[in-house]
Amino acid sequence: MSQSFDTLALYDSLTPNERVELDRAMEENPALAEAFSRWNSLRAAVRRELASDLPDRSLLVLYALQDDADLLDDRERARLDAAQNNLGSVLERHPGLVAAVRRIRADREAFEHAWSTHTQTNGQARAEVATQPSKQDRPALRVVHRRSSARWIWRIAAMITIVLGATLLVHLAMRDAGFETIRAADLMAYDLPDGSSVELAAGAVLMVPDEGNFRQARLMAGNALFDIQRVETNPFVIETPNASVTVLGTTFGVDVTDIETEVVLASGIVELASHADRDAPVRLEPGQRSSVLSLDPPSQPVSADVNAALGWTGDLFIRAENMAVIAAQLSDAFNTTVEVAPELAGEMVSGTRFEREAGLESALQELAMSLDARVTVLEGSGFRITL
Amino acid sequence: MxxxxxxxxxxxxxxxxxxxxxxxxxxxxxxxxxxxxxxxxxxxxxxxxxxxxxxxxxxxxxxxxxxxxxxxxxxxxxxxxxxxxxxxxxxxxxxYDPDRPPSDPAGVGSAGLRLDLERAMSTLTPHARRIVELRELGFPYAEIAETLETTEAAVKMQVKRAFERLRDALVAIVLAILATSPSV
Missing domain, CATH: 1.10.1740.10 (RNA polymerase sigma factor, region 2, helix turn helix motif)
Structure with a gap:
């Protein structure tokens, strides 16, 4: 139930299937529906107030550009001058508009960049621009560069270790039509055709469909960390030579070596089944692992060291915990003191994934941001998250 | 030229x-x-x-x-x-009408929804209010995160927390119903 309430707040960013599920939940639960109605009423009221206080959004653009004498013409400057007093009080009342001004200034910088890039007289520079793919045009395959800040996830994370025999590979090779094979020479990321993605460690071999059902992939060797788009009615299936992993959520990792498939789940839900008996899967809870040796049934899930299993990613995985527990885990991971103010100690934080390379302070800043808190440096060494 | x-x-x-x-x-x-x-x-x-x-x-x-x-x-x-x-x-x-769920399953879409906006918004921190307003200005969560130099997930978490606070402030009765309702 509380998960449904959580999801309500983000209704307009849910997938159609998630919306259908939530709509159904609201039909069954008037309290849920009423909470949603009130939330939407409040949002609509915020929109009405913003529109009332600032009926002409172009004024915000002029306001954002006013510091550059060359950007506004006389007529625009006169418009802005006439609205200046009112605009000042509107911005004071609405922190969102202040942030929007900041966004417009960033838009301006982006425009300047686009302009200078395309109007350079240097032919070589222009040629480089012409061949530089945009973010969206980038090929699916790319080398992974570590993200600059900690990444948060509310999705499924699992680790799968797969070991297989040569005969099974031959058998699978006969079914490879319609699949593209990706061999990772180095740590790299690959965008799956359904919008999901996977990070592959050096040596990993992944097969992805280039037609038909895109909610599947085959991991033939190596380590991989999957980030799967959630589709309630269409689980993503990872086939290994001796097992199937059905992903009922979103992010999980994979490791392939010889004749064994091992799954370690950080958060969310996955099901693991042997190819010998696909109808008898085991379901893993967060923090558990299970394995399929050859064509034996999967082992009973047991507790796992998720961070040890996913250590190759360079990230630190923390399950949904209260802040006191998370602080202790971060303290252990980074070998320094991390304190939390008592009033924050009980605050629950959803499943998190921190990039170790970004450092402890980056992780703490992310946590503090989500809690409306701040990070202070302790005398000597260590940090404290406080209100 | x-x-x-x-x-x-x-x-x-x-x-x-x-x-x-x-x-x-x-x-x-x-x-x-x-x-x-x-x-x-x-x-x-x-x-x-x-x-x-x-x-x-x-x-x-x-x-x-x-x-x-x-x-x-x-x-x-x-x-x-x-x-x-x-x-x-x-x-x-x-x-769909933003003032009610798409199908208004419980038929409560128009009941008792007059809100004291200022009172409700005052329960939010400036940071949460900033995010809520940016969202209502039409910015997607990814762009809000970029603007505020944080992650999309952190922004969404703030929205959830804002929802919790506003829910508490506006509909205390829901909590009582929540405690006795079956899981969905």
Missing amino acids: HALDPQAVVRAQQGDEAERERLLAALEPILRSFFRSRIGAGPDADDLVQNTLIRVHRGLEALQNPARLKAFAMKAALFELQDFYRGRYSARESL
């Missing part, structure tokens, strides 16, 4: 159709690159490029200083981008 040079702009302003075509053609990749960098590639970016070109085409004669074509085009693009954000909810509202 480049199509965006002031002399070329003057000729386009004076009715040289070929020069105007060259100018718009020269602007097109700049605008495409700009919009793609802000909202990603796709039909929306294509529409914004076209709308901005139309805005430039229609307003070109009014451009007093041809040397300021860049500022002129930039403002046209920024105005279009703001219109795009503002229109996000207009489009969505045509699909």
Whole structure:
């Protein structure tokens, strides 16, 4: 139930299937529906107030550009001058508009960049621009560069270790039509055709469909960390030579070596089944692992060291915990003191994934941001998250 | 001479159709690159490029200083981008009424929804209020995160926390129902 309430707040960013599920939940639960109605009423009221206080959004653009004498013409400057007093009080009342001004200034910088890039007289520079793919045009395959800040996830994370025999590979090779094979020479990321993605460690071999059902992939060797788009009615299936992993959520990792498939789940839900008996899967809870040796049934899930299993990613995985527990885990991971103010100690934080390379302070800043808190440096060494 | 040079702009302003075509053609990749960098590639970016070109085409004669074509085009693009954000909810509202769930399953959509906005919003921290307002200004969570120099997940967590606080402030009765309702 509380998960449904959580999801309500983000209704307009849910997938159609998630919306259908939530709509159904609201039909069954008037309290849920009423909470949603009130939330939407409040949002609509915020929109009405913003529109009332600032009926002409172009004024915000002029306001954002006013510091550059060359950007506004006389007529625009006169418009802005006439609205200046009112605009000042509107911005004071609405922190969102202040942030929007900041966004417009960033838009301006982006425009300047686009302009200078395309109007350079240097032919070589222009040629480089012409061949530089945009973010969206980038090929699916790319080398992974570590993200600059900690990444948060509310999705499924699992680790799968797969070991297989040569005969099974031959058998699978006969079914490879319609699949593209990706061999990772180095740590790299690959965008799956359904919008999901996977990070592959050096040596990993992944097969992805280039037609038909895109909610599947085959991991033939190596380590991989999957980030799967959630589709309630269409689980993503990872086939290994001796097992199937059905992903009922979103992010999980994979490791392939010889004749064994091992799954370690950080958060969310996955099901693991042997190819010998696909109808008898085991379901893993967060923090558990299970394995399929050859064509034996999967082992009973047991507790796992998720961070040890996913250590190759360079990230630190923390399950949904209260802040006191998370602080202790971060303290252990980074070998320094991390304190939390008592009033924050009980605050629950959803499943998190921190990039170790970004450092402890980056992780703490992310946590503090989500809690409306701040990070202070302790005398000597260590940090404290406080209100 | 480049199509965006002031002399070329003057000729386009004076009715040289070929020069105007060259100018718009020269602007097109700049605008495409700009919009793609802000909202990603796709039909929306294509529409914004076209709308901005139309805005430039229609307003070109009014451009007093041809040397300021860049500022002129930039403002046209920024105005279009703001219109795009503002229109996000207009489009969505045509699909469902934001004041009620899509199917209003419990039939409560119109009951007791008069809100004391200020009182409700005062329960939020400035940071949470900033995020809620940015969302209602039409910005997607990813862009809000970029603007506030944080992650999309952290922004969404803030929204959930804001929802919790507002829910507590507005509908205390829901909590009591929650405690006795079966899981969904």
